[in-house]
Amino acid sequence: MTAKATRQVFGETIAKLGETHPEIVVLDADLSKSTKSDLFAKKFPDRFFEMGIQEANMIGVAAGMAGAGRIPFICSFACFIAGRFDQIRLSLAYGNANVRIVGSHAGVGIGEDGYSQQGLEDIACMRSLANMAVIQPGDDLECAGAIEYLLTHQGPAFLRTTRQSLERVNAEGYQFQFGKAVQLREGADVAIFATGGTVQGAVRAHEALKASGIHARVVNVHTLKPFDAEAAIKAGRECKGGILTVEDHQIIGGLGSAVAEALAEGGVGARLHRVGIEGFGESGTPEELYRHFQLDAAGIEQRVRRFLG
C-alpha cells in the first residue's frame, strides 16, 4: 500500500505547482528540511524566503506579500506557527490575506520530540478565526488535491501536515472537494469520524469490527472548517450506535467539537464519544504514542467496542 507523509507530499506538490504558478512564494522559519519546503527552495530560490526563527514576522511578511498579489505558503511546525495566534488573527484572518499556513508535525504522531513540538491545539485555534479555512488531508492524494485547491481559494487557510507516513485511504483518481467530508466505508451500526493521521487507523478498525459483525461507517473529515455538518447530521440519524470522533489533537476545539456542534445544532440527539488527546503529549515512537493514546487501529477498535457497550 502506498504510504507517504503529507509534509513530503506538500513539498513535492508545491515544487511542481511552482512551475505553472509564478504567484506562489514559500516562506519558512528555519525548518525547511522538516516541513519539506526545501523541495520548493531548491527549485525556485528566488521565490523561497528563509525567514529565520521568526514565526511572527513571517506571518506579517506573508500578509504583505499577499497584498502585492502573491500566494504565500508559510511553513513551520503547527504548534509554533499556530502559537503566533495574535499575528494570524489580525494580519491574516481579519485582513483576509490570501496566505496559506502550512503547519507540519501535527500531533503526537511526530514521536520522540515530545509535547513542545507536537501541534495539538492548532486546529482549535484556527477554527475559531473568522475567514480561516482549516484542512487536514488524510493521505497523499488528498494532500496534493488540497494544495491545488488552495491556489484558487480566497482568504487565509491553514493546512495541517504530518511528519509520519500515512497509508493511502482514497482511491486512485480521487478528487478533493473543499468542505465535503468523504465517506470511506459504509456502515450504520456506528460512525467513526477521523481526520489526518487517524484516518488510516479508522479504516483498519472498520475491517476488524466487520469481522465481528459491527458495521462502522468511516468518514474522513479533511476540511475541519467549513465543517460538513450535513455528514455529521446524516451519520447521527443513520448510525444507531452514535458517532465516535478520532483525532491527533486535543478533543476540545477540533473534530470532536465540530461534530458535537453540528449534532446539537442539527437537533440530532445522537451519542457522541471523542477520542483524542486530553492533557499533553509526550515522547515515544510514533507507533507507541498512537497505541498509548488509542489513535491506531487497535485503539480505535477498542474505543468503538467500549462505546457500543
Added chain:
Amino acid sequence: MNPATQTETREQTLARLRKLAQGFRVDIIEMLEKAASGHPGGSLSVIDLVTALYFQQMRHDPKNPAWPERDRFILSKGHAVPAQYAALAGAGYFPREKLSTLRRLGGLQGHPVNTLTPGIEACTGSLGQGLSIAQGLAMASKADGDKFRVYCVIGDGEMQEGQIWEAALSAAKYQLDNLVCVLDYNKGQIDGYVKDVMPLEPIADKWRAFNWHVIEIDGHDFGQILDAFDEARRTKGKPTFILANTVKGKAVSFMEDRIEWHGAAPSKEQAQKAIEEIKQS
C-alpha cells in the same frame, strides 16, 4: 501622485502641507469629540508625518485605491488611525462626512481595517505587526523591479514588542532600500512615559546596529520630514529608519506631552478650545 508638488516651490509645498495638517488636526479633534473615545495624543503627534506622506511623498491614486504600483503606507500604531482617516478623506478616498462615523456601529473602525476602508492597506492595532507587513510588501516590490515604495509608521511604545525587532533584523537581511520605517517618537504610552514604562534608548544606535540607515529629525518640521524621505530614496542597500521626535498632543496646549491624553476624548468645550488653538498654530 500629487501634481502640485511638481509645479510649486519648496516654500509653497511646506506651506501647503502645514495648512493641510492644520485642517487634519481639527478633523481629529472633531472626530474624537463626536466619538467620545479614541487617541488624540498619538494622532496629533503623527499627523505631520502622515500628511507629508499622502500629500507630497507617496505615489497613490485615491480614485484607484487598488492600483498595483501605488506606494504603500502602513500605520502600525493603529490607534492613531484618526490621523490617517483625516488624510484619506482629505485626499479623496472617501467623503469627509464619513469622518463623523468614527467608532460608531457600521462606521469607521476604531483601528485600521483594510477590508472595510479604502486606502487602508492592513489591519493593525495589535502593536508590533505592521512593520512585518510593510516588509512583505517591500520584498514583493523588490521582486517585481521596485515598482513601489513602502512606508510604515510605528510608535515608541510599540518598539517594546519583540516582533518589531524580528522585522528590523529581517528587513536588513533583504536589503530593503524601498522600505522606510518612521518612529513617531512622542515619548508617551498608556501607562506613562516610555522611559519609565520600558526604556528604549539608545534608539538610533539600536537601529544602526540592526543595519538600518538612521535619520533623526523633528517630526513636526516639514522641511526636515521631506529631506529625510529624500535621503531615504537615495539610500541604497539598506532600509531607512527615521527617528521623528514629536510631541504627543501637538498643537493643543493642554494635551501636549500629557499622558492622560493618550486615550481620552475631549469634551465639547475642550474640543472647542483645542480647535481654536490649532487654528492659531
